[in-house]
Amino acid sequence: MAAAGGRFRMAAVAWVVLFLGAVWAVDRSNFKTCDQSSFCKRQRNTKAGSSPYRALLDSLQLSQDSMKIQLVNEANKVPLLLELYGLKGNMTRIRINELNPLKPRYEVPDVLIGDPPTTRLSVMGRDDNSVELSLGEGTHKLILTAKPFRMDLLEGRELVLSVNSRGLLVFEHLRLKKDSFSDKVSSTVVSMWDRIKNLFSRAPSKEPATEEEGAAEASDASLPTEQESTESEKTEEASKGADEAEEEPGSWEETFKTHTDSKPNGPTSVGLDFSLPGVENVYGIPEHADNLRLRTTEGGDPYRLYNLDVFQYELYNPMALYGSVPVLLAHNTQRTMGIFWLNAAETWVDITSNTAGKTLFGKMLDYMQGGGETPQTDVRWMSESGIVDVFLLLGPSPKDIFRQYASLTGTQALPPLFSLGYHQSRWNYNDEEDVNAVDNGFDEHDIPYDVIWLDIEHADGKRYFTWDPNKFPHPREMLQRLAAKRRQMVSIVDPHIKVDSGYRVHNEIRSRNFYVKTKDGNDYEGWCWPGSAGYPDFTNPEMRAWWSSMFAYDQYEGSMENLYTWNDMNEPSVFNGPEVTMHKDAVHQGGWEHRDIHNLYGFYVQMATALGQVQRSGGVERPFVLTRAFFAGSQRYGAVWTGDNAAEWDHLKISIPMCLSLGLVGISFCGADVGGFFKNPEPELLVRWYQVGAYQPFFRAHAHVDTTRREPWLFGEDNEALIRDAIRQRYALLPFWYTAFYHSYRTGEPVMRPLWVEYPQDVTTFSIDDQYLLGDALLVHPVTAQGARGVQVYLPGKGEVWYDVHTHQKLHAPQTLYLTVTMSSIPVYQRGGSIVARKERVRRSSDCMQNDPYTLYVALGPQGTAKGDLYVDDGHTYNFETKGQYLHRRFSFSGNTLTASSADPKGSYETSAWIERVVILGAGKPAAVFLKQAGVAETRLDFTHEAETSVLTLRKPAVNIGADWSISLR
Template sequence: MILNTQLEYKGNLFPTNIKSYSKEVDVLHFSTANNVILELTVLRDSILRFRYTTVGKFDNDFSYAIDDESTRGYNHLEIEEDEEKYIITTAKLICNIFKSDLRKSIYDVKDGSVICEDELGFHWEESYELGGDIVKMSKTAQNGESYYGLGDKPQHLNLKGRRFENWATDSYAFGKDTDPIYKAIPFYTGIHHNKAYGIFFDNTFRTYFDFCHERRNVTSFWAQGGEMNYYFFYGPKMQDVVTAYTDLTGTPELPPLWALGYHQCKWSYYPESNVKEITQKFRDLKIPCDAIYLDIDYMEGFRCFTWSKDHFPDPKRMVKELADDGFKTVVIIDPGIKIDNEYSVFKEGLDKDYFCKRADGPYMKGKVWPGECYFPDFTRPEVREWWAGLFKELIEDIGVKGVWNDMNEPAVMDVPGKTFPNDVRHDYDGNPCSHQKAHNIYGMQMARATYHGLKRYNYPKRPFVITRSAYAGTQRYTSTWMGDNVATWEHLQIANIQAQRLALSGFSFAGSDIGGFAEQPNGELYARWIQLGAFHPFCRTHSSGDHGDQEPWAFDDEITNVVRKFIEIRYQLLPYLYTSFYQYSQNKVPMLKSLVLFDQEDHQTHYRTDEFICGEQILICPINEPNAKGRRMYIPKGIWYNFWTKEIMTGGIETWVDADLDSMPIFIKAGAIIPKYPIQQYVGEKNIDQLTLDVYHKDGKEDSELYEDANDGYDYKKRRYSLKKFNLAGTKNKLIVRIHKRGKFITSYDTFKINLIGLPFKVKTIKVDNEYVELKDVQFKNNSLVVSKEFTNLQIKG
């Protein structure tokens, strides 16, 4: 029926016919008879933005998610119309806008196949209780369509058949069906008919996504307020979709290399003697470790930016002594500021009126660890600037190297919903709003302010920040972990899925609390978790501490040896992991790749959850059940070497792989060149005078990369880096490796030790830069040789 000239169906309102259209460069406006406007922006040939208003005008266009440096520009834009529709054509897409109701259909310009089409399309419901509209969008699900993304959701990697809510929530001991949890990242990728597209619903209110759950052939998303504002990305490769989204929302600068080392944490290490005991044991047992964490007990009565004089009488001395032994100190900082007039941080925040307020004037008061607290409004630029300045003593004077932001959903105790009430007000960078809008970005803006504080006071070194809560784009400022998980085998599986899903959602620098935060793992579970964590970008053991110890030596000697072995493997692979981070930071490529991203055309990969690619060339499959001597796993397309046995396997099959407790299924892509450091107890312990290259033979071609710089600082932004591109070409009786170099950084090593793996021939001649060399001159032995790092062409013949 018609109500007030607006089409209505079961309480939902719909756009009516288009009455006018206008174009200004790359922005198109379509206005309907009932005052709806669709603003379509062409960002790139493969990226369109759709923005709707139901009141005839748009609010200020502002987003915390979008990176100012994201790529813009297109090659082709053409607009036509016929009787029933407008037709927008770019170099990659055709988008039809139907004149009768604003519904859209998007096609591949090359073959005309449908990529994504509206079902009901945009519709809304007037929300008299909350104000504004509940904005909705529904899409027709295509045959065989699968869905991925949405950040840290702990359910199956493929989202099809499920419904989700985005509302950052303190979720202690969450399970595989818990929703929502800590993060709100409203981006997903859809795949059907071997083509991938993505949708980023940039709306910070409480949002929902339904992937064919309520209706089998419909995918929908909606929000309890704000605009229907979303970006559409087309691949057709899934990796192109993920990199385009990551480009739009940004990537971090390179971290200091030590941040990719192993970190140890517990609630809590105190007093100082306990911290020293833990760090000394790492060195005594020769288990590499780069960072030690201090949880809330390092503070005076849980007051942020203070130190307990009883537990840590001289923090500056302690932090220096730890640094002298290779340990960087990372401390926790929460958003709640204790109400205490003798506490300078509280007093200054109160005097400057920096704390969040309720709608009718009083400050937002809530209980967290220190007791009753006020909370800074991190959506005000001057508050972020103040917060950044609070880190001067911690970072510049005392020497702390990293900060860990917790409880920033924001979490509040003893209240329904465990967070701020909806009537709390925020500045939102000059766009005043209620907590309904600001909730999901509160943790992001806290992490942003923290990051700028560390960057300022740690300069010329790089900052390291870790956050629990996040919205899209938070990856520009910080790393993350998955929150308060549990020491169970199920949570080991969940950690694997969450890390893959975050990487698919633009947030690669992530890891879980190894061993589980709540409850106590047995030695076998802890060892298996370390094996997985060693291949996650962020690698940290953390536990609640109320159930016993959870250090690498907390079990028996067998477990300690397994843990040491895998942490050592991680330290050997640091140049590979650092190169992966460079590719993520510069090229927006996720550091972890689910098999579906690696090969979307193989439909077997669409429902695989355990296997993933670390970087570009290492295939990992954790053991995630007790008493296992191996497991069945899926080997994707290509030729792969078993890391342990060097046995060659052809992909596209599911197979059994042996893996006793001291092993895990690891495979290396044929043709890969894997750079390795000598084992160090911490980053920078050794002056590296030789770099190892493990070269895996391939009958064909393969490219690899090695990125290096000073491992900290910003000289790399002045071209003081080294980027080596290796081109490998192999046959049954020959192997050629070529190197192309870029950058001005001079590495500390002079030679490569090259391990030739899987050669199908016996080496008879070696040419370096087109000159034959004597085998003894390159120390050739057991298919290993040593050559100058300056070589550009290596030929091995049988």
């Protein structure tokens, strides 16, 4: 009876959650504020001032590539070990851990792609209270001050970053709970040690000191080394007076609403502050529905990083959302820097600034009067558990930052070409007949698309890796019909598994003991879409390997080569859990609590799924996996989207800075649900959203089960024509998109990027997030306001020119342009000096266009020059890596001659695709145009010239895209 009552209560909770979704409004009371998160409240109660920590200079150990030194908290005498590494590529790593923890503290695995190579450190000087280190590469040096502990990073004589300058280092050491049996035993042991030591004269030894002697030794900077510490010292430290946090509410257990979180390890949070002199603009730490440039958090909550399932999230606040990337970028006209806080526990980030609230006039007045302080931004990181492990990315340019971060966590995976096309989805397409009707509808209305999606209703009772036998009885035949049209399907596979003894997947996971456990050692169960569900422990490599094996064609019955995967609800979402997620005292492999690994869970789900797709093809085919939850490094495994947005104009606008923020921290493959997930968009909003989505990296329409159908042809002929045009613009630009992703794969540079990345000294760009660049060649300013009749477009670049891609009008920069718009307008500009490849014969899917001809758009810069490139491979395998089967072509226009050559002679790929047209923007009319190829007689080309727009069009050069050639204007 009790069990039945529990099930009833769980069902009731689930219905409440579903109701919240149905009314389309987030209930903020379901999610903690900083004051309701005990460790955040404790950390924030530590005010800036003199740090209680002191570095013990006599303990400094310097090896070829690292410095180690002990820190002591003079309030509780607990020693810490600080390790500092100079890394190749102009980076520095700082790690702080307990010197003698009672047990190991969690250190994040699998996110870094390897051990970062180090550079040589050397001591440049020291005195009684400081030591100066050279960081090996470049001109950076570090000054470590012993008391109070702080570190200052300088470039030459200029201070660029300080660590703990505000004294906010907090490291809550592991301890035994007061008045526990083990604590009483520990106290007895310590007392016995004291009596024994009193029997002998005090001589230098490795025996543990009393608390008073320990304090005296600490003041003499003579704490024992790591090797000299003993288990009895650990016990003594654990039994000391400890921190005040031990007595505060929430230290050993914490209640939020109806959930109580036990904390067997007590308070274990870590925090550290960083000061950035000369910096007013900081970015990153996604995911938040906020502006690109981060706001100060004084007087409100810090930004929260804690992966959560949030129904129709609110905009412009620091609440946590589905993913977390603990990377912050700081930028000014002199340099760009980054801070990568490698911690997977719940994390809060406070941002303060001494210029916050000052008007531009006020800042100018300070400058004119010679007064005012140097602008400075201070960033404070606070995590519930783990250690301090932070990478300082020293730039100095934005592109240096991208390269540095990619060297740590990897680059954006090169996606299969089809995934850059248009995706059609909803919750849910009803059955096979519905799928066929929608698929045929695109052909009947002459609208290209590549992928149709199936949500949770396609499975048999929401048992993933299965098909509903009534609605989808013949999945292979359905997939074959799509494959015949060279299209794909994505089905959802979520990481909550229905508890059902008749379900093979559940039985195998249980028999292999792969489920996450409760604190009592039982399989953890929560409530999600299938009802009662278990949660596989994706932190376990054996579990991930088994999960990957389930994507084999003989395991995932009905699957085929053109079936790909969507991982949703992987925060993980637990409808009846605290904050709609897993209890923090749940236990993973190795005894680690969920609180330690929470933000990694979705990362591991996507990792295992992507590997499964690779393995099913014998390592030949590239995967496509969409994930909702993510962490640093998720870019290696696929795409993300911005979650459960709403059909509202503000949600359309916020999709731009949300994706820009993700691109800055390595995740380029981002998009938002076109049309909005919740609610029903009016036709104007839907059309504008298609126009926005066509120029974002991931382009998918998706909608809630309760919304009306939204296929593009259901809103009248006029709107259908506008949507068709937007989608066709996307397909024409697929060569450009694919090339941009290739660059991201090689360098870590974002595909969709803020203007300041390309114009780092133009202060006007620092706060712009309603327009952006694709690569370095196209500037996009979508229309995102209801009833808009015009938009203000900023064209950056002193002395540069831009061309309207639709009218070919030439515009000089820098300027702010008011552009009149109609419903068909998608303002896009090509940068003077760039060359962009397009395919203008748009067909029903990207694969159908594989061998179609190219058109090159050559936009001449002020000096009459331009350059660009094109990357081509088979679009879906790893042969570009394993067999060198690719083409990377370079195009250059100079001295009235356009040349094509190889940008990478290591690659080779045969294709019948050719160049059918060259369009030169900003060109005069030549007398004649000639094409020259090696071993072929020079031929004359036909051309047309539009004097009004200075557009020269060269017809049918008819050269293979892989050939070397030159075209001369004479």
